[in-house]
Amino acid sequence: MFEAHSLYQNNPRNSVFDYYSYIAARDNDYGLLTGDWKLKKKVNDINVHGAIWYVQRLNAKGIIDNARLKNIYETWLNDPTVFIRSDILSELIIELSN
Secondary structure (H helix, E strand, O other): OHHHHHHHHHOOOOOHHHHHHHHHHHHOOOOEEOOOHHHHHHOOOOOEEOHHHHHHHHHHOOOOOHHHHHHHHHHHHOOOOOOOOHHHHHHHHHHHHO
16 A cells, blocks of 8 residues: 555556556556556556557457447547547547448
């Protein structure tokens, strides 16, 4: 707990809970799945991935097909609570449309 609070005090742009997640992932040799770009920029000693990476892995494993992947991207593009850049999502949608 002390380390998370120390990290937070030195960089309050992320929440103390972000640092708890980071420390748990680091100490257990896990990757970290987060949509928080501020946290992604802060940590560099573990693998950090976001939502696009996750759904692309599902697609690569055959868990979701290309049509479903495209639908996910379109849903995110039209959802004001999703903060993935629209140009990135639009490009991914176009790639799946070809």
